[in-house]
Amino acid sequence: MPPSHGRSYKRAHVACKACNSRKVRCTITLSGPPCANCAVDNIPCEMKTRKRRRNTDILPAISDPGTQENPMSLEQTPPATRLCTSQSESPHWDTSGLAKDCEPSRWGQMTDAVRLSPDHSQQAHNASSATSSRDTIVVGHNTDESDIGVAFDAEADVPRQNDHQDEVETPPIANATSAWAETLEEHESDGNRVPFYPGDRRGPAFVIDICKPQRSTDSNHSFVAMPSLESLQPEEIEYLRWKGCFSLPPHPLQEALIKAYFHHAHSFEPVLDPQDFFCAYSKGQLSLLLLWSVFMCAATFVEDSLFFVNLFESPLTFKRHAFQRAKTLYDADYEKNKVTLIQSVFLMGHFYADAEDRLGPWHWNGIAISLSHTIGIHMLTSPARNGIRPLWRRIWWCIYYREVWLSMGQGRPMRISLDHCSTPMPGLYDTSPSCSPEYQHYAPEELGILFGIWLKLIEVTRIMGRILSLNYTIKGARPSRAIIERDENEIRANWIHDGNNDQSPVLASHVYQYRLHTQAAIIALYRPFLHEAPDGVPDDEQDGWKEFANSKLRTAAAHATHAINCMMAEDLIKFSQTIAVLTISPPIQIHLLEMASSKSLSNKLAKHNLALCLLALDEMRKSYVSADAAYKLFDRARIMVEKSLGEDAVVSRDLVAAANSSREAQGIETSEWLDDSMPVGHEFASVGLFSALWMPFANLIPDESLESSF
Known part of the structure; x- marks a missing residue:
C-alpha cells in the first residue's frame, strides 16, 4: 500500500493470509489466531510466514514441534525462534538440570519462555488495529501441557482498511483521557471494560449527580473501555529476561x-x-x-x-x-x-x-x-x-x-x-x-475455620485502628474511661478459646498468632496511661488509675509471652507471619519496663519473659530481616537497662550511706527520691530510657550486616 501524505509505514513481520492479501493490519502477533479481522469476518485465519527474517533481536522460544494447533510452532516460526534455552542461560538463576524429572506442567516446564497474564492476552485481543507500532510478545495457543510457544515480533504501523468497517463495530479502545467522560454512562463489567473510580462528589464525580440525578445507585464505580495496550519494547523484554524474570x-x-x-x-x-x-x-x-x-x-x-x-x-x-x-x-x-x-x-x-x-x-x-x-x-x-x-x-x-x-x-x-x-x-x-x-x-483442611479466625482478626484490627486514632493523637482530647472500657470489652468479645490438643500445626499457629494480636491491642490501649490518666478521672484517683493501667499491661504481656512459649514448645515459630515481629514487640517493651522494677520478684520474672521473647525473635531472624533488626534493638535495650540498674544500685547505696551519715550528724530525715511520674515500684533512673523503645522501628539505625542478608 503506498503511503499517504508522504508518511512511510513499516510492514508487519508476521500477518495472516487474509490480512496480507487485503493489505490491512493484522493482530495475530498480539492475540494469536484468529486475528481481530478474521474473527470479525468469521473466516479461517491462517498464518503466512515471511520469507526473510528482518528482526535480529528475537527472544528464544520453547515450542512443541508436534503441536499443530500452535501457529508459532517450530515448523512455522523463523529460524531464529527455534532456539531453546534452559535455566542455566539465565545470568542470575543457575538451576539447570534440576527439573528434568518433573511431571509435565505448563509452568513447571517453562523456563525462559515469556508468559502473558490473562489481562495482557485479553487486552491484546481487544486492541486490534488501534495498537501502536511497538514490539510485542506473543504466546502461542499450544495444547500440549509441557510447552508454550513464544515468538517475538514487531507490528507495522499500517492504517487499517477494512472492507466491513461500516457493518461491524470493533471493541472499544479508550483514549487515556476518556475514562472520566465515560463514567457518565452506566456500563456493566465485561471482557472489554476495566474498573475505574472517579472519586466522590468533592471532585469531578459531582458532575455525575448533575447529569444523572435519578440514578438507581449512589455508587460512583464505573467500568470504562479498556485502554490501549502499550507493549514492551524489545530491549525491555530482553532486560526482563536477563534479570531472570522468565526463569521460574x-x-x-x-x-x-x-x-x-x-x-x-x-x-x-x-x-x-x-x-x-x-x-x-x-x-x-x-x-x-x-x-x-x-x-x-x-x-x-x-x-x-x-x-x-x-x-x-x-x-x-x-x-x-x-x-x-x-x-x-x-x-x-x-x-x-x-x-x-x-x-x-x-x-x-x-x-x-x-x-x-x-x-x-x-x-x-x-x-x-x-x-x-x-x-x-x-x-x-x-x-x-x-x-x-x-x-x-x-x-x-x-x-x-x-x-x-x-x-x-x-x-x-x-x-x-x-x-x-x-x-x-x-x-x-x-x-x-x-x-x-x-x-x-x-x-488446608481447616480453611473454613481459618477464615473465621481472619474475620475476628479484622474486627480486632478495626478496634486497634480506632485506638491508634484516639489514644495516640497529638492534638486530640484524651479518651474517657468509658471509651477505654468499651474498646477492651470489644477486643475480649473476639477472644478465641483454647482448642483441642490434636489440632493441626497450621490451625494452632494461627490461633497463637491471633492471641498475640489481641494482647498487643490491649497493650496499645493502656500504654498511653502509664503517665497520665484518661479524661474525666479525678485527681485523687489518678495514681490508682496509673497502677491499674500498669497491671493491665503486665497481664497482657504475660498472656502474650505464654502464647509465644506455646509456639516454641510446639515448634510453630517457623510459621510466624511478618506481622508477628510487630505484635511481639509490645510485650517485650513491657518486660523491659518491668525490669526496672524495685521489686525483686517482678524484676526476675520480667528478665525471664524477656529472654523467652528474644529467643523467639532470634528464631524468626532465620526468616525475616525485620526480626533481625528488632532482635538487635531489644537486645541492646536489655543491656542498657541492666547497665542502668547496676549504676542505680551503686548510686542508691551511696545515697543511703550519705543520708545515714547526715542523719546521724544532723538528725534530719532523708528525702524521697523516687519519681512519682513512674508506676509504683519502678526506679526513677529509668525515666526516659523507654521513650525510644515504644516504637521499635521508628528511628532504627541501619546495621551494616543487614546489607548482606534479607
Whole structure:
C-alpha cells in the first residue's frame, strides 16, 4: 500500500493470509489466531510466514514441534525462534538440570519462555488495529501441557482498511483521557471494560449527580473501555529476561511454594481467590508479577532442604531473588490489570529491605492503598453492583490490616481513615468458593475455620485502628474511661478459646498468632496511661488509675509471652507471619519496663519473659530481616537497662550511706527520691530510657550486616 501524505509505514513481520492479501493490519502477533479481522469476518485465519527474517533481536522460544494447533510452532516460526534455552542461560538463576524429572506442567516446564497474564492476552485481543507500532510478545495457543510457544515480533504501523468497517463495530479502545467522560454512562463489567473510580462528589464525580440525578445507585464505580495496550519494547523484554524474570524455579519447588502459601499465608491475608488462582496457574495464564510475589511470601514456610537441593543457600536468598524479579516486572509496568497489580504490591510488602524502608512494607502498602483508591475498593456498597466481587472487600480489609499494624509497630500515622471509607466489614458471605477437587491438596483442611479466625482478626484490627486514632493523637482530647472500657470489652468479645490438643500445626499457629494480636491491642490501649490518666478521672484517683493501667499491661504481656512459649514448645515459630515481629514487640517493651522494677520478684520474672521473647525473635531472624533488626534493638535495650540498674544500685547505696551519715550528724530525715511520674515500684533512673523503645522501628539505625542478608 503506498503511503499517504508522504508518511512511510513499516510492514508487519508476521500477518495472516487474509490480512496480507487485503493489505490491512493484522493482530495475530498480539492475540494469536484468529486475528481481530478474521474473527470479525468469521473466516479461517491462517498464518503466512515471511520469507526473510528482518528482526535480529528475537527472544528464544520453547515450542512443541508436534503441536499443530500452535501457529508459532517450530515448523512455522523463523529460524531464529527455534532456539531453546534452559535455566542455566539465565545470568542470575543457575538451576539447570534440576527439573528434568518433573511431571509435565505448563509452568513447571517453562523456563525462559515469556508468559502473558490473562489481562495482557485479553487486552491484546481487544486492541486490534488501534495498537501502536511497538514490539510485542506473543504466546502461542499450544495444547500440549509441557510447552508454550513464544515468538517475538514487531507490528507495522499500517492504517487499517477494512472492507466491513461500516457493518461491524470493533471493541472499544479508550483514549487515556476518556475514562472520566465515560463514567457518565452506566456500563456493566465485561471482557472489554476495566474498573475505574472517579472519586466522590468533592471532585469531578459531582458532575455525575448533575447529569444523572435519578440514578438507581449512589455508587460512583464505573467500568470504562479498556485502554490501549502499550507493549514492551524489545530491549525491555530482553532486560526482563536477563534479570531472570522468565526463569521460574523447578516444578517441585514451585509446588511446595504454592502449597505453603495457601496453608500459611493466604488464610491470614486472603487477597487471592484460590479457584481463580489455581485455574490460571494450571493453564499457564497466571501473571508473572503475581506469581513471583506469591513465591516470595511462601519461601518462609518451605523446608530449607528443598532450597538446598535446588542450589539456593537459604530461603532468604530465594526470597531476595523473588522480590528482585517481582520488582523488575513492576518497574517495567508489566502488569496492566489493576486488581492483580494491587494483589502483587500488597504481597511485595512482605519484604523488608532496610531500615530506611525505601522498598519495605510501608512503601508497598502505600502503593496498594493508592491503587485501591483508583478503582474505589474503599468505597464499595452492599449489595455490590454487577462486576464487583467479594474478593475486592477482602483485599481492602487486608490492606487496612497491614496499615494498622505497621502504623503501630513503626510509630507512624495511618494513611487510611475509615471515616472516608464505606466498604462494609467482611463476613461469611465473603469467603472464597471451595476449590475444585484437583486443587484441594493445595489448601488446608481447616480453611473454613481459618477464615473465621481472619474475620475476628479484622474486627480486632478495626478496634486497634480506632485506638491508634484516639489514644495516640497529638492534638486530640484524651479518651474517657468509658471509651477505654468499651474498646477492651470489644477486643475480649473476639477472644478465641483454647482448642483441642490434636489440632493441626497450621490451625494452632494461627490461633497463637491471633492471641498475640489481641494482647498487643490491649497493650496499645493502656500504654498511653502509664503517665497520665484518661479524661474525666479525678485527681485523687489518678495514681490508682496509673497502677491499674500498669497491671493491665503486665497481664497482657504475660498472656502474650505464654502464647509465644506455646509456639516454641510446639515448634510453630517457623510459621510466624511478618506481622508477628510487630505484635511481639509490645510485650517485650513491657518486660523491659518491668525490669526496672524495685521489686525483686517482678524484676526476675520480667528478665525471664524477656529472654523467652528474644529467643523467639532470634528464631524468626532465620526468616525475616525485620526480626533481625528488632532482635538487635531489644537486645541492646536489655543491656542498657541492666547497665542502668547496676549504676542505680551503686548510686542508691551511696545515697543511703550519705543520708545515714547526715542523719546521724544532723538528725534530719532523708528525702524521697523516687519519681512519682513512674508506676509504683519502678526506679526513677529509668525515666526516659523507654521513650525510644515504644516504637521499635521508628528511628532504627541501619546495621551494616543487614546489607548482606534479607
